[in-house]
Amino acid sequence: METPQRPEPGPAPLTVPPPADRSLAGRTALVTGAASGIGQACAQALAAAGAHVYVVDKAADAAEELAERIGGTAWVVDLSVPEAVDSLPDDADLVVNNAGLQHVAPVHEFPPDRFALIHRVMVEAPFRILRRTLPGMYERGWGRVVNISSVHGLRASPYKSAYVSAKHALEGLSKVVALEAAPHGVTSNCVNPGYVRTPLVENQIAAQARTHGITEEEVVGKVMLERSAIKRLIEPEDVAGAVLWLCGPGTSHITGTSLSMDGGWTAN
Numbered sequence: 001m002e003t004p005q006r007p008e009p010g011p012a013p014l015t016v017p018p019p020a021d022r023s024l025a026g027r028t029a030l031v032t033g034a035a036s037g038i039g040q041a042c043a044q045a046l047a048a049a050g051a052h053v054y055v056v057d058k059a060a061d062a063a064e065e066l067a068e069r070i071g072g073t074a075w076v077v078d079l080s081v082p083e084a085v086d087s088l089p090d091d092a093d094l095v096v097n098n099a100g101l102q103h104v105a106p107v108h109e110f111p112p113d114r115f116a117l118i119h120r121v122m123v124e125a126p127f128r129i130l131r132r133t134l135p136g137m138y139e140r141g142w143g144r145v146v147n148i149s150s151v152h153g154l155r156a157s158p159y160k161s162a163y164v165s166a167k168h169a170l171e172g173l174s175k176v177v178a179l180e181a182a183p184h185g186v187t188s189n190c191v192n193p194g195y196v197r198t199p200l201v202e203n204q205i206a207a208q209a210r211t212h213g214i215t216e217e218e219v220v221g222k223v224m225l226e227r228s229a230i231k232r233l234i235e236p237e238d239v240a241g242a243v244l245w246l247c248g249p250g251t252s253h254i255t256g257t258s259l260s261m262d263g264g265w266t267a268n
Helices: 038-050 060-070 112-140 161-184 201-210 218-225 236-249
Strands: 028-032 052-057 075-077 095-096 141-149 186-193 259-261
Touching: 028 112, 038 052, 038 060, 038 095, 038 141, 038 236, 052 060, 060 075, 060 112, 112 141, 112 186, 112 236, 112 259, 141 218, 141 236, 161 186, 186 236, 201 218, 218 259
Parallel strands: 028 052, 028 095, 052 075, 095 141, 141 186, 186 259
Antiparallel strands: none
16 A cells, blocks of 8 residues: 655745734823833833834933934923923823932932932922823823832832832822822833843942942842842843833723832842
8 A cells, every 4th residue: 555645844834923013003102211221112112002102301312313213202301300391291191200310328428419309300200290191191081100110119228218219109109190090091000120221220230339349240140139039130121011011901900009020039
């Protein structure tokens, strides 16, 4: 009996990539600190999902370049100046409060003006932005607020009194907004990453090396990632993915939460 021949394998079938997620088409997003790092990754992800993005940053050239690249609008604003914050557009459907800065010093040596600056940018500016944008979200019956907090919004570390207290305050603001905004179809959440590969963290590495009197390599391994089970820095795109998810479909009941992305830090 003749054995039938197995046909020669032909070329693999062409696979068509799935269509891009356009779940935010027609929406407008405002992202602060959008010219680099996490903010830039968030702006790119939201634009790819169809949103028109207000790229808010005080770095004019970088903000304008990004806005042109993603089809958004650049707003060159210093968030430490209340009047400048109040000049931002108030028609955003999504707000990503991301802008931040850091200063490392023990409490008894911490410059009061630097402490106040960090709180103006990281607490007062988000409050002012939400105070102006929430009424429009309420009127439209839909909105998403995502505050880029930190593992330091849930835990403390020495030498970071301004940053830690500002992130804790941002957590509280986010929860209050969640409670007030729920009847209007608006959610408010925090994303809490550990150390992310951004210019801010790179500057911290150098500052902590000086403060602790150790090398920059030791700062990463022995200070930054000591409490993390995953021993590598988080990429900005990973944080942006979480932000996009919170702004997308299927998350209307997720509000008032803090989404940890800390590599297991807070599991200790």
